[in-house]
Amino acid sequence: MSTKFEINPIKEWLPHINNPLLISGPCSLESEKQALDTARLLAKDPRVFVYRGGVWKPRTRPGSFEGVGSIGLKWLQTVKQETGLPVGTEVANAQHTEEALKAGLDVIWIGARSTASPFVVQEIADVVKGSNAVVMIKNPVNPDVQLWVGAIERIYQAGIKNIVAIHRGFTPFRETVYRNYPNWKTVIELRRLMPNLPIICDPSHIAGKRELLFEIAQKAFDMGMEGLMLESHIDPSCALSDAAQQVTPADLAKLLDRLVIRHQSANNPEFENRLDMLRSRIDAIDSELLELLASRVTIVKEIGKYKKENNVTALQINRWAQLMENRVKTGTKLDLNETFVKILFQLIHEDSVRMQTEIMEPN
Numbered sequence: 001m002s003t004k005f006e007i008n009p010i011k012e013w014l015p016h017i018n019n020p021l022l023i024s025g026p027c028s029l030e031s032e033k034q035a036l037d038t039a040r041l042l043a044k045d046p047r048v049f050v051y052r053g054g055v056w057k058p059r060t061r062p063g064s065f066e067g068v069g070s071i072g073l074k075w076l077q078t079v080k081q082e083t084g085l086p087v088g089t090e091v092a093n094a095q096h097t098e099e100a101l102k103a104g105l106d107v108i109w110i111g112a113r114s115t116a117s118p119f120v121v122q123e124i125a126d127v128v129k130g131s132n133a134v135v136m137i138k139n140p141v142n143p144d145v146q147l148w149v150g151a152i153e154r155i156y157q158a159g160i161k162n163i164v165a166i167h168r169g170f171t172p173f174r175e176t177v178y179r180n181y182p183n184w185k186t187v188i189e190l191r192r193l194m195p196n197l198p199i200i201c202d203p204s205h206i207a208g209k210r211e212l213l214f215e216i217a218q219k220a221f222d223m224g225m226e227g228l229m230l231e232s233h234i235d236p237s238c239a240l241s242d243a244a245q246q247v248t249p250a251d252l253a254k255l256l257d258r259l260v261i262r263h264q265s266a267n268n269p270e271f272e273n274r275l276d277m278l279r280s281r282i283d284a285i286d287s288e289l290l291e292l293l294a295s296r297v298t299i300v301k302e303i304g305k306y307k308k309e310n311n312v313t314a315l316q317i318n319r320w321a322q323l324m325e326n327r328v329k330t331g332t333k334l335d336l337n338e339t340f341v342k343i344l345f346q347l348i349h350e351d352s353v354r355m356q357t358e359i360m361e362p363n
């Protein structure tokens with residue numbers, strides 16, 4: 001799938017784009033005035049390319065504001081007429097999708113909870129089938145890259161080529177500073193599986209609070225993402241949903257001023273030459289690393305045979321604990337990240353035990 005996947009670049013459906021794709025607007029539309037006041041300010045900033053406004057809001061618990069519903073689509077139409085900005089909203093089911101397409105929205109995106117359900121995604125795919133829609137797909141709430149890919153494939157198989165993935169973070173399974181854990185490795189894996197697919201980041205939902213927005217947005221650019229979805233509100237303190245993660249259009253502009261946009265390559269032969277030279281040094285070091293690992297494996301296997309002859313267990317917990325403590329200490333002195341060293345040696349050790357238990361299996 002990854003090689004034959006012919007997704008359009010963003011420029012195909014947004015020809016005037018000359019910067020990363022920035023989508024901004026309120027988490028929820030609350031009134032026509034709030035929608036328009038926010039949009040008028042955003043439209044003054046040439047870095048904002050699409051206006052967003054939540055109409056149907058999936059809430060974790062019942063009882064909180066669940067969006068204004070279909071009337072919000074009319075307000076989006078007014079925003080488009082008045083500001084010229086393309087407009088979009090989140091859809092959670094087939095009916096939302098039908099209404100959004102009928103209202104002529106330029107962009108729709110499937111929310112994280114809906115992406116997690118293949119049935120829902122298929123129903124949405126059946127609605128957009130044969131249209132020229134721009135469909136964005138947020139990651140599922142759990143960090144399952146195959147589920148994300150599956151949702152993208154369903155939309156693609158409905159004939160949609162204007163597809164963008166949105167990274168909005170994953171439900172945390174432990175205490176974290178983020179509202180939704182970014183788990184960047186899932187995004188790297190999506191990029192590996194679908195190299196042509198544009199991916200943008202939604203720092204608002206990852207952060208859950210304004211203070212973290214910049215750090216996450218910069219990281220997204222450092223990782224080569226094609227854009228951002230950042231929530232903004234004319235008066236975030238009064239927002240009916242997600243007040244803590246929204247910024248005023250003025251604060252959005254300040255945040256954007258500080259961001260450094262990075263490119264896939266520098267188009268500069270001097271940079272390319274130096275990069276090639278440094279990469280060949282890394283290649284040499286990596287092959288040394290692999291040779292060293294292979295020598296270690298030879299000894300581990302020898303120990304395995306010896307343990308088998310003497311009926312000794314493969315797992316030697318005291319030696320293992322001692323070894324780990326020592327490697328972490330040495331690694332820290334060498335300025336290596338402690339978690340990295342721990343995970344590396346956990347993997348090495350796990351494989352040693354696997355090899356030795358295989359050796360010990362009766363013939």
Ligand SMILES: O=C(O)C(=O)C[C@]1(C(=O)O)C=C[C@@H](O)C=C1
Pocket residue numbers: 300303304314315316317319320323348349352353356
């Ligand atoms: O020291 C041993 O007994 C080994 O077999 C080596 C080794 C290792 O990989 O370093 C493997 C398994 C043991 O649990 C502890 C350490």
